[in-house]
Amino acid sequence: MRLSVIGCGYLGAVHAAAMASIGHEVVGIDVDERKVASLSKGVAPFFEPGLQEILTAGIESGRLTFTTDMAAASGAKVHFIGVGTPQQKDGYAADMTYVNAAVDGLVPYLSEGDIVAGKSTVPVGTAASLTPRVEATGATLVWNPEFLREGWAVQDTIDPDRLVVGVPATDAGTTATDVLRQVYHPAVAKGTPFIVTDLATAELVKVSANAFLATKISFINAMAEIAEVTGADVTQLADAIGHDARIGRRFLGAGIGFGGGCLPKDIRAFAARAEELGRGESVGFLREVDAINLRRRERAVELAVTAAGGTVYDKKITVLGAAFKPHSDDIRDSPALDVAVRLHGLGAKVTVTDPAAIENASRVHPQLTYVEGRDNALQGAEVVIVVTEWDEYRRELTPAHVGELVANKVIVDGRNCLDAAAYRDAGFTYYGMGRP
Incomplete structure (x- = not known):
């Protein structure tokens, strides 16, 4: 099938390359000339495991192309909207500028029977507001939210744990459902749940999933705050309650909290939209979820100050990690x-190192010192703080090896990802998040 993908950022580039990898003919369209030039050469503009391989294969096969010309969407059967919805600069609500621009730019090139499938995370009610513009061309608007995890995005696109499609209650909606089943034929054939809903429910599925995950993370971090004043160990607590099948252990890792381009802005936008709908009290707890999350960053700094003897002024501190999560x-x-x-x-x-994010970090925060290579960064450190749980920090790094490199055996585990007993046995002063 011929597909177009409007917006070639993180979501769009992965989706375009993944769709080409399962046999579709795909054109990716974006206004950013540098990004399009890079993708057209088969060079991924960001780090995502597996993307480079399927991008290269798609370009070489001729099934995948990129352009800045919206007219290239003509002739595609399905048009995916994958542009960003960042937080507004003057508030918490989602900025819908890019979504509206994408639809307006696409409309002149739509034909009778085309399907426009929104993938961007949007406030509930967005699809209803866009529908008249799309239907005026004879096309059908559906909403097909993404559930990508950065670091596993290629796998999550090709082999998702579920597919959700929100469609209008019309014959055109039924037809669109059948077409989307064909688009995702490998996943559908293997029995992946294919959930058909109305438009509003599909929009809510995405934001409610993010809200739930954010709440679970902040819940265990709230328990970490209690543990810190009672002498309890939040990691043991998480293990104990995680055995309850109703709760589960995943996303109960206390630490410095969540970040990235989705969870923080999505829960804020969800709360803002609820206020607009007159139901702000229904998700009022998300404000506290956000506040807890931000407090854990401050707590990590406090632990570093304590670890440094009461002041970090003029102390050499090595920060292991810059990306908001590993594999990104x-x-x-x-x-x-x-x-x-x-x-x-x-x-x-401050010396910062990261296996993948140094270039991005140095561009945004050039005041910090960045060092390639974990061991080089650890050399002579007076305090080490682990803030991104890359395998090369939590699995491959041994206390003995760290001890040979640092000036002081002091470590702050901002992700509770290290073996505390092993570091203490090696003579380290170890500080964890919500751990005695």
């Missing part, structure tokens, strides 16, 4: 980078 170079709202910047602001000599 994304630094958007990164708790790791936030902690590094705060320590620098307190007068510390």
Whole structure:
């Protein structure tokens, strides 16, 4: 099938390459000339495991092309909208500028029977407002939210755990459902749940999933705050309650909290939309979820100050991590980078290292010192703080090896990802989040 993907950022580029990898003919369209030029050469503009391989294969096969010309969408059967919905600069609501521009730009090139499938995370009610513009061309608007995890986005696109399609209650909606089943034929054939809803429900599925995950993370971080004043160990607590099948252990890792380009802005936009609908009290708890999340960053800084003997001024502190999560170079709202910047602001000599995100981080925060290579960064450190749980920090790094490199055996585990007993046995002073 011929498909177009409008917006070739993180979501759009992965979706376009993944659709080409399962056999579709795909054109990716974006207004950013540099991004399009890079993608057209088969060069991924960001780090995402597996993307480079399917991008290269798609370009070489001729099934995948990129352009800045919206007219290239003509002739496609399905048009995916995958542009960003960032937080507004003057408030918490989602900025719908790019979604509206994408639809307006696409409308002149739509034909009778085309399907426009929204994938962007949007406030509930967006699809209803866009429908008249799309239906005036004879096309059908549906909403097909994405559930990508950065670091596993290629896998999540090709082999998702569920597919959700919101469609209008019309014959055109039924036809669109059948077409989307064909688009995702490998996943459908293997029995992946294919959930058909109305438009509003499909929009809510995405934001409610993010809200739930954010709430679960902030819940265990709230328990960490209690643990810190009672001497309890939040990791043991999480293990104990995680055995309850109704709760589960995933996303109960206490630490410096969540970041990235989705969860923080999505829960704020959800709360803002609820206020607009007159139901702000229904998700009022999300304000506290956000507040807890931000407090954990400050707590990590406090632990670093304590670890340094009461002041970090003129102390050499090595920060392991800059990306908001491992297997990504994304630094958007990164708790790791936030902690590094705060320590620098307190007068510390901060050295930051990360396997993938140094280039992005140095562009945004050039005041920090960046070092390629974990061991080089650890050399002579007076305090080490782990803020992104890359395998090369939590699995491949041993206490003995760290001890040979640092000036002081002091470590702050901002992700509770290290073996506390092993570090203490090796002579380290170990500080965890919500751990005695």
